[in-house]
Amino acid sequence: MTPFKKANILIVDDNKSILSAIELLFKGRCNKVRTLSSPNMLLNELQNEAYDVLLLDMNFTAGINTGNEGIYWLQRVLELNPSVSVVMITAYGDVELAVKAIRMGATDFVLKPWENEKMLATVESAFRLSQSKNEINKLTRRQDQLVEELNNNHRELIGNSQAWLSILTLVGKVAATNANVLITGENGTGKELIAREIHRLSQRRNKIMVTVDMGSISETLFESELFGHKKGSFTDAHAERTGKIETAGEGTLFLDEIGNLPLAMQAKLLSVLQNRKVTKLGDNKPVDIDIRLICATNCNLTQMVNEGTFREDLLYRINTIQIELPPLRERLSDIPELAAFFLEKYARKYNKQGLRISSSAMDKLTRYSWPGNVRELQHAVERAVILCDQPEIGAGDFMFKSEELNRNVDYEGTLEDMEKRLIQRAIDAQNGNMTAVAGQLGITRQTLYNKIKRYGL
Structure with a gap:
């Protein structure tokens, strides 16, 4: 037709x-x-x-x-x-x-x-x-929806700890400028959320923010992805493509995991940032660009510079302002508020409104060190909401890595003494939920009951 x-x-x-x-x-x-x-x-x-x-x-x-x-x-x-x-x-x-x-x-x-x-x-x-x-009109409406959705993401910037409030204060100051920003921190600390908040508070808030995950792009596609290409510029270039840098025109370009950018591409990116022009693969006509650049990484870029895997001049160019996000273990007082936010979100998603977190479970959350940071907390709450069959989520509904739970096990006494203490701590951690205890210890329920009887627990 x-x-x-x-x-x-x-x-x-x-x-x-x-x-x-x-x-x-x-x-x-x-x-x-x-x-x-x-x-x-x-x-x-x-x-x-x-x-x-x-x-x-x-x-x-x-x-x-x-x-x-x-x-x-x-x-x-x-x-x-x-x-x-x-x-x-x-x-x-x-x-x-x-x-x-x-x-x-x-x-x-x-x-x-x-x-x-x-x-x-x-x-x-x-x-x-x-x-x-x-x-x-459809694209315009979609862009407006994306901008509105982006501007609503600040609701997830939760926390009142001094460490977190200091970050938000810095974000407010930086957002008003066009300075390039480098956001650093461990995985799961909220680097993309902070990038989006900078864009939301900036003068470019009504334009788009284009995100590029540098860790997910194969090295052979970096140049085409960032700079675009003309039709026929290489074997699979069946049509002309606009690169992410040009697409972000007048808006914000967020390069996540910038430490994964190959050295050859680092030189080309530096040239684009210095000249404010980008040239497609297979073309010789540069296009003027007007972008706000925000980068993020969990790598130590200074160490990478010393090792020769990251250009020092590019590092200076991208980190006019550096924002180091604190890990969740340094803002434990924010956990109750974060957990409540994720609980509401997933209780609504899985139709379990009215679900609450018990005081013992919340105490367990605030005692854990969260190596995966806020992202790990989010996944832990979602998992607990899915699996919980009671109106209240107990401590036993939160399952962490056994090595983390057992980090304080002392090694004094006999092997049997150590095993007895390990079982007792698992029982305490899981609020007496024997299925959860057996799962944590990696043994069957019958074996667990035999050991409980043997040790008189």
Whole structure:
């Protein structure tokens, strides 16, 4: 099926023979053809049905040939639906009026009497324009939705510890500038959230933020991904592609895991940042760029510079301001608020509203060192919500790595003494949930009961 087969066309003319002729011409060639002999119902029709092309006569009142009626209805139509393509129907002597209509927003005009091939080509071209307008509107709405979603992400910036509040204060100061920012910290500390908050508070908040995960791109695709390429510039370049740097124009470019950028690409990125121009692969025409750069890494870039795996001049270029995010173990007072946020989120997602975390479970959360940071806490709460069958999540519903739970085991006494203490601590940690205890210790429930009986626990 050709795209034009999907077209919906509305024709408005007071001459019924013209309506019949145009309807006959397009019938079978497009999806829908509707005719009106008076413009009085035009706006109502456009509100109730979706049309791609409107064929609109310029004169409707007998004896009046000024074309002002057509101009009037053209204005009303475009106010109501700017996406519809309007083709004016006019007599030869009204060409000047038709040109005026085009200046006011009409797509084209056809002269009476028309040639069928010319009419078909004009309306099909108008249909394609209407489709393009709709696509642009969809993309614009999608961008607005993404910006709104991005601007709502600050709700996840939770915490009142001094360490966290200091970070948010620094973010507020940095966001007001166009300075390049390097965010460092362990995995799971919220580097992307901070990047998004900087963008949300910046003067570029109404533009997009483009994120590139440098750790997920193969080395052979780095250049194409960042800079784009022309069609035919390499074997699989079947079409031209705009790179992420150019896509982020007037917005923010966030390069996550910047430490994974190969040395060859580091030199090219440095050139782009210095010259504020980017050139596609296979092209020799540079394009001006206007971006705010934010980078993030869990690597020690200074050490990488010393080892020769990261360019020192690039490091200076990307870290005008460096923000070091604290690990969760240094902001333990934020855990109750974070856990409550994730609990609400996942209780709603899994339809378990009213679920709460017991005091013993919360105590367990605040005693754990969280090597995976906030991300690990988020996953732990989600898992507990999924598995919990009671109205309250207990300490036993949170399962951590056994080596972490057992880090304080002392090695004094006999092997049996150590095993007894290990079992007792597991029982305490799991609030007497023997299935959980057995799972933590890596033994069967029967073996666990045998040992409990043996040690008199």
